[in-house]
Structure formats: structure tokens, C-alpha cells
Amino acid sequence: MSQILLEPAFHFLTQLRDNNNREWFNENKSTYQSVQKGVIQFAESLHEGISQQDEIETLNGKKSLHRIYRDVRFSKDKTPYSTHFGGSFRRATALRRGGYYYHLEPGNTFVIGGFWGPSAQDLLQIRKQIQQYPDPLRDILDSKAFKQHFGSLQGQQLKTKPKGFEADDPSVDLLRYKQFLIQHSFSDQEVMADDFDQKVVEYFGHMRPFFDYMSEILTTDLNGEPIV
Template identity: 55%
Template structure:
């Protein structure tokens, strides 16, 4: 269970986003970080009951709180959220899991952030050939109740090599395929948050399984090496 102090620390950090304040409160940061590691460990334990996760521990799933300011106009040195990700094991399991805990802006997400050109072509070719399977998944009650709709950046024009009148042109324009479910601060601090985060990941599986089949097959439908 994530304590209120972990959310409160982020609020204070947002108001005091500088190295002097952070260094003076380093012990508090480490105490709250331990709670988030425990949450991530508990979540990983639940996920391994229904998927095979390569990430070895909750601690290893967490992203650093220190921001890379080298190429950013925002020079504040620290992120004001807790976040982490879990990698599915083996090349046959595609799709990534992510969580982001921030006061007023917590979400659990997953999907395909930056498909390689080869993968993008496989996905688009399959969708163009038969869009019915993906439409079935993203229009199901379980999907819409959990995620609302498919998210991600889209092209403004028709992707190269495809017909602008293709019946699946709305799906072919996607450059990312993301699923996201938001949570209130009250939900984050409730005893059931691990269960709900895990349930959210479970409900991504039909989409992940569909994409995994596409991305681990050759153009003729045979299994890729």
C-alpha cells in the first residue's frame, strides 16, 4: 500500500525543485522510495502469475527521479513523480508495461511507444489486410471500460504505401499504440491499488497477444526466427 507521505513528498518536491532542498531531505526521499519499491515488488509478484516478466525486482523497475536536463528547456533537476516499467520476457512477448504516480495525474499504461520501421510495416500490413481482429479488441466492453480508446501519436496524412481510402485508414495512421487508465489520488492510496494496477495490465493482454502474433510472424504467416 502506498502511504499518503509518498504523495506528499512529491508535492513538496514540486514546490522546492532544487538540489539544496532535495539534499536536505534525502533521508525522507529514501524512506518514500522504499515504499514505492515495495509497491512495485508487490505488483511484479501479481503480474508474474499471469505473464512472464523479465524485470527482476520492483527496485529494478523504477526510473530515476533525477532529470536529464542537458537538452531540455526545463532545468528543474528532479521529476515530480514516481514511475517504473516492466519488460515482458523473450522476443515472443511484445508490449511494455508502465506506471506513473503523480499527485492528480496517476496512470497505469502500456503498449508500443516507438515501433521500429519493420515492426510498424508488419502491423500496418496486417491491419490493412484484416482490421476486424483489432477492432474487436478495442471496441470490447472490457477495453473501453478500462482504457476508453486506443491512444498514441498519429500521422496527419496517409502512411507511405497505403491507400487513403483504406477502410482501416484511421488505424493505419497510428505511430504509437498506447493503452492508459487514470487513477485518482484516493485510489492510489487505497489498499486495492496493487490489485487494480495488475488488473489493468491483465486487460492489456488481448491487445498484446494480437500484436505479439503479428510481430513474431513472417509476412507469409510463418513463425519468425
């Protein structure tokens, strides 16, 4: 099913990459609308699958999709259209933190999950919890399953220790993170496989131990008492 849905989308994106202007896009608007329907069907399949293993706030697959029209007001890159299809699913309720994102692009397809821009309050909470009890997170990151599916923790880091923490803290390597992200990339061949939608849902599922840990430390204080 995914081959039927995503092969035309990849062909369109390849052409768009070489013709990223309004004139070409308007001339090919009907093609865009056609391939978008396929991407929506793919997104609906993801929504159905992930909803069977997690509680999702995003109403449906179509609602997860990001616009192809770029906001160029504050960007040096003035090309008007994104050269990928992407979307995100938000976990439901204050007790479930984090979000799932899928990115479809020729030569650069991936899924990513985690925390892109934690608030200052949440970031301090995460760091204090890691400082006090680093082993649960290290156990997740060092597990065979995590390394197989995601490799290592990703995200922007400080070059030195964060303010209020010591440079010789045994967990300073984790405390330097400003983002907490886990990612897996797929080849174009994998994207065209009939079961690619199922494969994406599978990798979303592999994110759960990380999400469950982060949700717990963001919703309890250092004594383990609920704060939400």
C-alpha cells in the first residue's frame, strides 16, 4: 500500500526541489493535490496504528500534516515550498509528554520523537531529575534495543555545564542537552516497501520507554510525588 501512496509523492518532491517557485507549483497544483491525498492516507494509517499503542491528542492523520507552504518572513531561504511531507502526533494529557514526527523526503526520510524546545521550567526539572537519578535514563540509552533502533540520544547541547550544576558532575554529559531527541532514518527503498506505514508505527512504539521515563520525571518531584 505504501508504494502506491508514496512513490508519486517522492516523484513530485524531486521535481519540486528543482522547481521551487510559485509559477511551477501553480502549473502542477493538480499533481500536488493528487499526491497529497496519498500522503493523507499514509498519515491516517499512522494515526490508526499509533492510537492502538498510545493515547494521541491529534485528531486524525490529516490533522497531523504540516503545510507545504513555507513561512519565509524571517528566513534567509525564500523558496516558497517545503521539499518534504511531514507531520506530528501529540501525546494526550499532561501526564504523557513528547511527540512523534515523521518526515518524508527523497534521500532523507526519518522519524523522530522527543522534546524539541522544553520550557526553562521543564528543562530544569529534567536536569535535576537526571542529576539525582541518572541510572534509569542511562539504562534506556545503553540498552541493546535503543541502540539498535535509535543509536544514541540526539539534540542540541551546551558546550559546558548548565548554570547551577557542577562541571565534574558524573551526569554532566546528559545535563548539557537542551533538546532530548531520538531518531531513525529510512532508505528510499524502505519507504517504497508495502509495509512502510507499519514500520513507522513500529518505530514509534520503540520510543515508548524513553517517552515513559521522560513523562514520569516531568510529572513528579524529586521525591516521586505528582506535580500535575
